[in-house]
Amino acid sequence: MGVSLAEILIERSEELRREEGLNIRIVGIVDSSGAAVNDKGLDLEEMIRTKKKLGSVSCHNEYGRHGLNVLDLLDELDVDVLVDATPTNLKDGEPSFTYIKKALTYRIHVVTVNKGPLALALPALRELAKHKDVVFRFSGSVGGGLPVIEFARQCARGDKIVKVEGVLNGTTNYIISRMEDGLDFKTALTEAQEKGYAERDPSLDIMGFDTAAKLVILANEVVGRKVTINDISIKGIEDLEKEDIDEASRSGETYRLIGRVDGELEVKPTRIKREDPLAVRYSMNAVSFTTLNSGRHVILGRGAGGRETATAILRDLIEIKKKLVEVRI
Numbered sequence: 001m002g003v004s005l006a007e008i009l010i011e012r013s014e015e016l017r018r019e020e021g022l023n024i025r026i027v028g029i030v031d032s033s034g035a036a037v038n039d040k041g042l043d044l045e046e047m048i049r050t051k052k053k054l055g056s057v058s059c060h061n062e063y064g065r066h067g068l069n070v071l072d073l074l075d076e077l078d079v080d081v082l083v084d085a086t087p088t089n090l091k092d093g094e095p096s097f098t099y100i101k102k103a104l105t106y107r108i109h110v111v112t113v114n115k116g117p118l119a120l121a122l123p124a125l126r127e128l129a130k131h132k133d134v135v136f137r138f139s140g141s142v143g144g145g146l147p148v149i150e151f152a153r154q155c156a157r158g159d160k161i162v163k164v165e166g167v168l169n170g171t172t173n174y175i176i177s178r179m180e181d182g183l184d185f186k187t188a189l190t191e192a193q194e195k196g197y198a199e200r201d202p203s204l205d206i207m208g209f210d211t212a213a214k215l216v217i218l219a220n221e222v223v224g225r226k227v228t229i230n231d232i233s234i235k236g237i238e239d240l241e242k243e244d245i246d247e248a249s250r251s252g253e254t255y256r257l258i259g260r261v262d263g264e265l266e267v268k269p270t271r272i273k274r275e276d277p278l279a280v281r282y283s284m285n286a287v288s289f290t291t292l293n294s295g296r297h298v299i300l301g302r303g304a305g306g307r308e309t310a311t312a313i314l315r316d317l318i319e320i321k322k323k324l325v326e327v328r329i
């Protein structure tokens, strides 16, 4: 349902109207049980209360609709933008993939933070958005609130990005950092799970698939490669031993799970100098863009979190608004 986004929209609505000319009316909210719909606009405080108290927005006494899904809603309502924050599925990208395709086909702008459909079919989705002349944005899909894609665009302006390297997964970075502190892999993983960094099934993180999904997005968006996750060579941290880290440490080096795009597309535990800017610790993310003429630029920060990711969605909505104004002018 996007509770963090709803909270931020409530807190900042006045400011967004005044400073960005952004007047957002939420006409439908969907969760896994159904939807709440009001074409005059839903009261977000009421929606958050309903979600927290009753478990689903579809339980709202006036606007709740059990069983209604995103596809039904797109047929029923006249909407400008679909915001997708459904759970990531790297097997077939569903349900997000079908939702996004339908919205773009209906010429509805789309903002998603879901890596699944992007990892599997970003070139095709971009093509569809272009064909339908709508905006398709996904800032929050890499780095949460960290403006990685925007930063890359700035680096590429008047220059050319020739290499991308990134620590793109907070869970694995936390595990490696704790192994540097002396824990073994299993204990570090359990700690990451207890702290809420790792998923209940952490295999997508550990085996490098989450990093690979984000690398696909960067490869398409900032290096102009038309690739999917199937084009990436992927090795996770499952075989990384504390002894490997201790041995690297004796030479002033360490390991990070790094996704890299240059001539190749690869995710693997990589030995780097401790003073390398990518040697960030714990749940931090860091991405470096090497350009043809202006050198290496690095962005780092917290790569996840509900409010951070909601801020990235808002950033995309502001961009959509700007593009629409440009088109009208």
Ligand SMILES: NC(=O)c1ccc[n+]([C@@H]2O[C@H](COP(=O)([O-])OP(=O)(O)OC[C@H]3O[C@@H](n4cnc5c(N)ncnc54)[C@H](OP(=O)(O)O)[C@@H]3O)[C@@H](O)[C@H]2O)c1
Residues within 6 Å of the ligand: 001, 002, 030, 031, 032, 033, 055, 056, 069, 070, 085, 086, 087, 088, 095, 113, 114, 115, 140, 141, 142, 143, 144, 303, 304, 305, 306, 309
């Ligand atoms: N949180 C972060 O730090 C972060 C950072 C970057 C990207 N992301 C991405 O953001 C997405 C959401 O993450 P999250 O942490 O907010 O996950 P979450 O807490 O599991 O929330 C997912 C939401 O999607 C709803 N949902 C599930 N199936 C649905 C369906 N078929 N149709 C409509 N809604 C459905 C869920 O409904 P119920 O409430 O009924 O279960 C829930 O409200 C994921 O793709 C994740 O990879 C998250």
